[in-house]
Amino acid sequence: MTSVPPGPVGSQGQDRSVGELLSAVTSDVQTLFRQEVELAKTEVRTEATKAGKAAGMFGGAGFAGYMTLLFLSLAAVLGLANVMDAGWSALIVTAVWAVIAAVLYQRGRTQMRTVSPKPEQTVETMKENAEWARHPTT
Secondary structure, rough: OOOOOOOOHHHHHHHHHHHHHHHHHHHHHHHHHHHHHHHHHHHHHHHHHHHHHHHHHHHHHHHHHHHHHHHHHHHHHHHHHHHOOHHHHHHHHHHHHHHHHHHHHHHHHHHOOOOOOOOOOHHHHHHHHHHHHHHHOO
């Protein structure tokens, strides 16, 4: 006397109607879709954080550039007024601000290059899902 194991092949699987099976598939697809949307949201948040940091560095570079012009102007005025000490000290301060501006700009540019414009992992899994939907037995 042999018995058939419970499961999809057993008596329970045979009693399920086509409507019940379609309902189960629809529910699974909805769950998958929700998970993919959540993954896309997470990836977009991560990329937005990177872009925000890069924008902050560009802002710092802009401020440092402003300070460079301010001190360069002050150095030119003092250099013309009194060719010696005050002008040279203002040029040193200007050079320091120029270096700061260059470093901040370079770091911001490097950071901005790492920002991805699209959620790559989600795009990849959506392609896999579409392929599976076309050929579910492979």
